[in-house]
Every structure is written in C-alpha cells, then in structure tokens.
Amino acid sequence: MACRGKQWLWIALAVVLLAAGASQCVFLLRHPYFRKYAAQNGISLREAREVWGKPDRDAEQILGLIVEAGEENWQKVADLATRKDLHNEVGTYYYNLANAMLGRLPDRLMDYYQPFERGLFLPVGPSSTPFKIACAGDVWFQLGYMPLAERDAMLGLLFSPEHNGSRYLRRLAEANLVTGEYEAAAKYLRMLLNGSQEDRQWARSRFPENWSPQYQLRIAEKRNLMPQFDLVHGMDQTPIILRILLSANQTNRLALDYLLCYDLLTKDIDAFVGDFDPGLTRSQLYEEAMLIFLAAKGGMSAENLAHYHISEACFQRFNRFVTIYKRDGGSGRNLTAEFGKSYWYYYYYAVKNETK
Helix, strand or coil, X not given: CHHHHHHHHHHHHHHHHXXXXXXXXXXXXXXXXXXXXXXXXXXXXXXXXXXXXCCCHHHHHHHHHHHHHHCCCHHXXXXXXXXXXXXXXXXXXXXXXXXXXXXXXXXXXXXXXXXXXXXXXXCXXXXXXHHHHHHHHHHHHHHCCXXXXXXXXXXXXXXXXXXXXXXXXXXXXXXXXXXXXXXXXXXXXXXXXXXXXXXXXXXXXXXHHHCXXXXXXXXXXXXXXXXXXXXXXXXXXXXXXXXHHXXXXXXXXXXXXXXXXXXXXXCXXXXXXXXXXXXXXXXXXXXXXXXXXXXXXXXXXXXXXXXXXXXXHHHHHHHHHHHHHHXXXXXXXCCHHHHCCCHHHHHHHCCCCXXX
C-alpha cells in the first residue's frame, strides 16, 4: 500500500509539472515579445514578471513595437501598431517612427492618436519613467544625432533591472562606431561577447575588421547625417537640433519630416511656414496646414496655391470645413465624421493634457 501511495504521489507530481510546463508554453506563445524584451534586459521570465507584472495584450503590443524597432523591422512595427490604437505615448512614438522610416510620416500622422510632440519625441527628464527613457533614443539614432542616442541608451542601461541588457549595449556600440570612437565601441562589443549566441554573432560582425560591405554602407550613411560641429542645447530645444541636422545634410528627409510634423503637432504654424520648402517635400498634411496660414494672412491667391502645390480638391475641402465651422459657431459637432483625421480638425480641437 505504501508503494502504491508513493506511485500516486509521483503521478500527481508529474501532472503538476506537466501542467506548469504547459502553462509556461501557453504563456510564451501568447507573449513572445515579453520573453524577448526580458532577454534584451538580461533577466529571466520570473524576474521580468516581478518587475513589469504579468503582461496583457496591450503591454505585449507595446513590447512588440520596441523589440521589432530594435531589429529595424519597420513594416512589422507599423503593422503591429495599427492592430490597435492604444492611445499610448510609446505606441504612438513607434507608430510615427516606423512610418517615418517607411517615408510616409506626414501622410499617416493624423490617422492615429497624437499626444502633441510627445508622439514624436519621448520626454527625458525628472518626471519621465525609466521605461520611456529607455525608448527615447531610438528616434535620435535614426535621425543621426548620436549624443542623445547614446545618452538614452546609457540611461536605459542604468535603469534596467540588472543594469544590463543587449538592447542598450548594442546601441552604445553602434553609436560609437558611427562617431568613430572605436575604443569605446570595442568595450561594449566585448561585453556582448559574453552574452547569448545571437549577441556574440552580432558583436563579432561589428568589429571594424569584420565589416561587410553592407554594414560599411550603413555606417557611412549614418555619418552623413551627423552635424559637423558639437552643439550645446537644453532639453527643450528639439526644433533647433532638427534644423542643425538639416543644415548638415539637406537630404535628411527623416529630420525634415520630423521638424515639420513637430511644428504642426505643437500648432506653431509660423514655424512650420518658416521650415517648409514646397520644393523639398509634399503631403496633404502640409497642404492643409498651409491653407490655415494663407487664410489667416489673406494669401489665398492662385499664385500661392500653385507655389505650395495645394490641390483643387484640398482647397475645396477646406472651404467646406470653414463653411460648417462658421455655421455651427465653431462647435465642431458636425465636423468629426468628415474631417476628424484632417489637420484642420486637430488644429482647432486637439487639447493638450499637461498632466501626462
């Protein structure tokens, strides 16, 4: 009887272990990005749950955006973001970055929740969360401004649960490779050589003597985006940095669209007009913004409409918007359905939540 009792005990234990294993498998299948993000931070799943809690579907989507952006899978980032508009700053930040990398930032800007300029640049300051700070450098790296890309990667490393993580070490290594600080880059690459097989493979390919022609081109392209002189700036001088990036390389389309969209999301139409060159870029978003300016300045001439490439269709839609706006005393109640995704609607009705 004692023997049979032990048998049942072992069977029960096996069932428990199988159930636990099945539960773990289900968790990994449902939340693969949670696992990848934990690995990038150098911690186990158990530790990750203690730090971030058990993920839900929305959190999994946010972590997916971060993981795919780190691998520069921009179409995957865009597709993942549009599964559900989470009305979340980090979600919008990666939605905008993906569309910018795909060359369509202004064309898709108004299709998604936009928390003013925080959807383009996540704030880094005393009130910022470590999670957002760890993400903030991604856009600066793509824009070609390495000081802030490196700063935010260092802060991400500092705030990570174990002060570790391949995500941040890779960014630090690559930022220093772009700036030509090879000794600093080698330090981070050697640290990655102690990591996973994937990290070791990545690090080996980044030592200058091992560069492929494709990677040499990548580094050269990033260097061409960099300013030619050092810049001392405050935390709130984003437009100045973007203008300096453009002065260094007028073909930096990413910096141009980010600057113009920054002007528009902050509703600074005068700055937008100063930064906008109709010979360099076109978008319906920019047409809509110019119509607000021209209407306010009495500049609705055929010459101006042609100069700013404003289409007849856009001009007629604007007239209809203004007609309804005036008829309803500016209430906007009859504008949402037809114009809710226009810049005109954003300009007149979007209200900034200063508590976020």
